[in-house]
Amino acid sequence: MDPFEIEILAEPDLEEPVLVEGLPGVGHVGKLAAEHVLEELDSQLVARVYSTHFPPQVTVEDGTAELAHAEFHAVETEEGSDLLTLTGDHQAQDNQGHYGLTDTFLDVAERLGVQRVFALGGVPTGELIEEYDVLGAATTTELIEELEGVGVEFREDEPAGGIVGVSGLLLGLSERRDLPAACLMGETSGYLVDPKSAQAVLEVLQDAIGFEVDFGSLEERADEMEEVVRKIQEMESSAPAASEEDLRYIG
Amino acid sequence: MDPFEIEILAEPDLEEPVLVEGLPGVGHVGKLAAEHVLEELDSQLVARVYSTHFPPQVTVEDGTAELAHAEFHAVETEEGSDLLTLTGDHQAQDNQGHYGLTDTFLDVAERLGVQRVFALGGVPTGELIEEYDVLGAATTTELIEELEGVGVEFREDEPAGGIVGVSGLLLGLSERRDLPAACLMGETSGYLVDPKSAQAVLEVLQDAIGFEVDFGSLEERADEMEEVVRKIQEMESSAPAASEEDLRYIG
Amino acid sequence: MDPFEIEILAEPDLEEPVLVEGLPGVGHVGKLAAEHVLEELDSQLVARVYSTHFPPQVTVEDGTAELAHAEFHAVETEEGSDLLTLTGDHQAQDNQGHYGLTDTFLDVAERLGVQRVFALGGVPTGELIEEYDVLGAATTTELIEELEGVGVEFREDEPAGGIVGVSGLLLGLSERRDLPAACLMGETSGYLVDPKSAQAVLEVLQDAIGFEVDFGSLEERADEMEEVVRKIQEMESSAPAASEEDLRYIG
Amino acid sequence: MDPFEIEILAEPDLEEPVLVEGLPGVGHVGKLAAEHVLEELDSQLVARVYSTHFPPQVTVEDGTAELAHAEFHAVETEEGSDLLTLTGDHQAQDNQGHYGLTDTFLDVAERLGVQRVFALGGVPTGELIEEYDVLGAATTTELIEELEGVGVEFREDEPAGGIVGVSGLLLGLSERRDLPAACLMGETSGYLVDPKSAQAVLEVLQDAIGFEVDFGSLEERADEMEEVVRKIQEMESSAPAASEEDLRYIG
Incomplete structure (x- = not known):
């Protein structure tokens, strides 16, 4: 195996397709967002990527085993650009894998005619979020201006540590291919799977690309998560020695 | 060295040979099962696989050193398919090694005419087992149905984390070669080397392939392990502050 | 990507150019020194090096993303050798990467005509420094003698553990290419980013190569750090159970 | 760099040369033994091996830097086989490096005509040693018998965990090249650099190969270590809560 x-x-045959990446990451924001598009719109599985840099693992569903992989779906939209989503359950397990996989993802994207790249993700704030801002980073000033027009915030020194993993490399390696790319990062506490942050990212993406999805199921999931948070806060206020550190990641 | x-x-010249893998893993269930076949039936060493992804290590027995490797034995059965066992003391030490070794194992298997793959292993339950069920995962619905017929259980969401290591990859990489493959996982506590779980797996495998071994020595070893468990439980009930956490892995 | x-x-077209490396390391001494040269003197960006052995990461500044890389600037001096600086935010993440990157850096240096190599860094003493000595190591006795002449100290058994990372390998791999190379290591506590140590290294480098920079901004930064140290010492002397171990790395 | x-x-032009490996390991027994041969007998540096799998590091002595490497010296003996020693300050840092380096060492050895391989090392007992036995492992029964004749002990199940690292692989990879190889392991506590164990190994090696060295300097070093041990024991007996665990590795 290579x-x-x-x-x-x-x-x-896709019309000016846009790559929309949503692999696992902070708050599973990108993954929730990209998978929500696939739940709401008709799509076609067009490609899989396997790699020895993924975990040595199969997933099992109803007894059937499937080798770790990432997959691309084509989503034809009524107007504007079509979408090519990139989703999966894994990121690479090492640095060379991150670089090699991202390069491979861009090979697939270019083969399928992709002209712009959007990496979706979350940016951890360490606090529960009141207003779900979406932070941006991009490879060209044109994209920055365009995304500012749909409400994405570009801040001087954020995210402070840069962007790590496939979302970051999609920007870095797209730039080296002269492929315009942006990362949309929903603010999220970092402690919880965050459907609200995913919705905020998707709303911005809709405006930027020109498509529409229903958010009903994502809102339901957000309500469930809020219920979880509410219960944790109750437990905290009733417990004698509870502290911020007791708030663990819950997914 | 490559x-x-x-x-x-x-x-x-083997008749419709079936690969039976039993490398080290949870409760050493797969290893015990495959090695028990070699103890009970006549076999011929047919191949060794060496790898720089194995530990940099030799084993020493009576002063003679032997480089870390996995080995294949041919076992001719009286009726039904012949067996090609895959056993050894090591798994790969890194992800690329897991993928590369499993690919190499399948190269050997196909060269020797293997038409179906059975990976043997254990699935940890975290509790001492009363009834030794055998869980299954497979690459084709035909194999699932066939194995259900001999008592293997295929459950909706189990094993929850998928199957990791060579057993998992044997399924994943066989599927990509259009080679039907199944994993038979004996339930086991996960704390102890578990000959009873190995026997449960072998009983199912016998029915699926059509061969027979005597279980006397495996039952003796199971009795020894039960004696160990009994003593631990005595110590626990007499100790003042003993807890579940005191039950460590014993092999 | 390769x-x-x-x-x-x-x-x-550079005149007898000298490679001056200042990548991140102990006290950021080398990085501060090389970047100070770029702040004070006119320079031209002449090369970038990308690697899958750098972190899988982009930095983001004002919304614009840039892939992890190291960069070379040419600095033409009025008299004496011109400089080729090597700076960046990352070292390699693994051993093969350290070797491969350093080899690549030397390929670039030789292509641009470099005839001598100076690696800048810090050597940790574990104590706050009174007098900023600069320790040296080199590949030829000629270089050792020349550097002793400008005040660099060559001690029998220092640095005790050798020199690790790109600075060390620049010596080791230059020697194998018959390229004279030296490492200039400013003594530094190891706890703090140390502009004073960087200045000590630069003063020696100026004398060795023959160029001049103003130290005003570096001295300002040193004053800021001294203020930080003073405050820590106040806190220590007023705290009841403070100890040397409480002094953490501050950058 | 490859x-x-x-x-x-x-x-x-060496007479029936024997490879004598002594790289760092348990109690530095092998390293002390091989380096003592070089101190006592005339030798010629004949080869160096560099590797990206060594630490990315230079050693510095009197200001001169030297890239991490292993080295081979030829030692011509008056009668019997000549020696080719393999010494150095490092082992490989990862599994692939262990395999690749050992393969490279054997390439050098075969190029220089080596006909037998002796890997020297220590085997930890966890207790201070009274009588310094030398354990053996080998690739052929002829070598086992020959070494038993000079007092090497070959025990049924020792060393229990096999032999790890370059000494183990020298046996494993030599066997695959049909090159007779043995490992001589001096018993040692595992807590201390152990010149006495090194002497025991060398005495056996002398008898096996047919050469002679003076042990004066090794005995002096052993006396120094005994002084260290005596002081530790004094401190232990005078301290109230001292235990076996307080005995740390001292080199």
């Missing part, structure tokens, strides 16, 4: 293997299943 | 080296020692 | 990629942006 | 680089400095 370190990175591409399996093309279909090559639909 | 990362993965195959040493073929014999190429017997 | 493991190590060179991007040459300009090939100025 | 992962493994050989630098041949001389190709003396």
Whole structure:
């Protein structure tokens, strides 16, 4: 097996397709957002990527095993650009894998005609969020201006530590290919799977690309998470020695 | 030395051979099961695999050193499929090694005519087992149905974390080669080397493939382990502050 | 993407250029020193090096993302050798990366005509420094003698543990290319970013190569750090159970 | 730089040369033994091996830097086989490095005509040693018998965990090249650098190969270590809550 293997299943004729990446990360914001698009809109599985840099693992569902991989779905929209989503359950397990996988993802994207790249993710604030801002980073000033127009915030020194993993490298390696790319990062506490942050990211993405999804199921999931948070806060206020440190990651 | 080296020692003419893998893992269930087959039935060493992804180590027995490797034995059965066992003392030490070794194992298996793959292992329950169920995962619905017929359980969301290591990859990489493959996982506490779980797995495998072994020595070893467990439980009930956490892995 | 990629942006005609490396390390001494040269003197960005052995990361400034890399600037001096500085925010993340990156850095240096190599860094003493000595190590006795002449100290058994990372390998790999190389190590506590140590290193480097920079901004930064140290010492003397171990790294 | 680089400095005509490896390990027994041979007998540096799997490091002595490497010296003996020693300050830092370096060492050894391999090391007992036995492991029964004749002990299940690192792989990879190889392991506490254990190993090696060295300097060093042990024991017996665990590794 080669370190990175591409399996093309279909090559639909897409209109000015945009890559929309949502792999696991902070608050699972990007993953929730990209998977929500697939739940709400018709899509076609067009490619899988396997890699020896993914965990050596199969997932099992109803007894059927499936090798760790990332997958691309084509989503044709009624107007504006079509979407090519990139989703999966894993990131690479090492640095070379991060670089190699991202390069492979961009090979697939370019083969399917992708002209712009949007990496979706979360940026941890360490506090429960009141207003869900979406932070941006991009490779061109045109993209920055365009995204500011739909409400994305570009701040002088944020995110402070840069962007790590596939979302960061999608920007860095796209730039080296002269492919315009942006990262949309929903603010999120960092402690919880955060459907509200995912919705905030998707709302911005809709405006930037020009498509529409229903947010009903994402809002339901957000309500469930709020219920979880409410219970934790109750437990905290009734417990004698509870502290901020007791708030663990809950997904 | 290449990362993965195959040493073929014999190429017997096997009848519809089935690969039976039993490398170290949870409760050593797979290893015990596969090695028990070799103890009970006549076998021929047919291949060794060496790898720079194994530990940099030799084992020493009676002063003679032997480089870390995995080995294949051919077992001719009286009726039904012959067996090709895959046993050894090590798994790979890193992700690339897991992928590369499993690929190499399947190269050997296909060279020796293998038509189906059975990976044997244990699935940890965290509790001492009363009834030794065998969980399954497979790459085809035909195999799932066939194995259900001999008592293997296929459950909706189990094993929850998927299957990791060579057993998992044997499924994932076999599927990519269109080679039907199943994993048989004996339930086991996860704290102890578990000959009873190994026996449960082997009983199912016998029915699925069509061969027979005597379980006398495996039952003796199970009795020894039960004696160990009994003593631990005595110590626990007599000790003042004993807790579940005191039950460590014992092999 | 190849493991190590060179991007040459300009090939100025430099006079007997000297490579001056200042990547992150102990007390950020080397990084502060090399970056101070770039702040004070006119320079031209001539090359970037990207690598899959750098962290999988982009930095973001005013919304614009930039892939992790190291960069070379040419600095033409009025008399004596011109400088080729090597700076960046990262070292390699693994051993193979350290070797491969340093080899790549020397490829760039030789392509741009470099005839001598100076690696700048800090050597930790574990104590706050009164007098900022600069320790040296080199690949030739000629260089040792020349540097002793400008005040660099070469001690019998220091630094005791050798020199690790890119600064060390610049010596080791330059020697194998017959390229004279020296490492200038400013003594520093190891607890703090140390502009004074950087200045001590630069003063020696000026004399060795023959160029001049103003130290005003570095001295200001040193004053700020001294203020930090003073406050820590106040807190220590007023705290009841303070100890040497409470002095953490501050940057 | 290639992962493994050989630098041949001389190709003396050696008589039935024997490789004698003494790299760092338990109690530094192998390293002390091989270096003592070089101190006592005339030798010629014949080869160096560099590797990206060594630490990214230079050692510095009197200001002169030297890249991490292992080195081979030829030692011509008056009668019997000549020696080719393999010494250095480092082992590889990862599994692939262990395999690749050992393979490279054997390439050098075979190029210089080596016909037998002796890996020297220590085997930790966890207790202070009264009588310094030397344990053995080998690749052929002829070597086992020959070494039993000079007092090496071959025990049924020792060393229990096999032999790890370059000494182990020298056996494993020599066997795959049909090159007879043995490991001589001096018993040692595992807590201290152990010149006495090194002497025991060398005495056996002398008898096996047929050469002679003076042990005066090794005995002096052993006396110094005994003084250290005596002081530790005094401190232990006078301290109220001292225990076996307080005995740390001292080198």
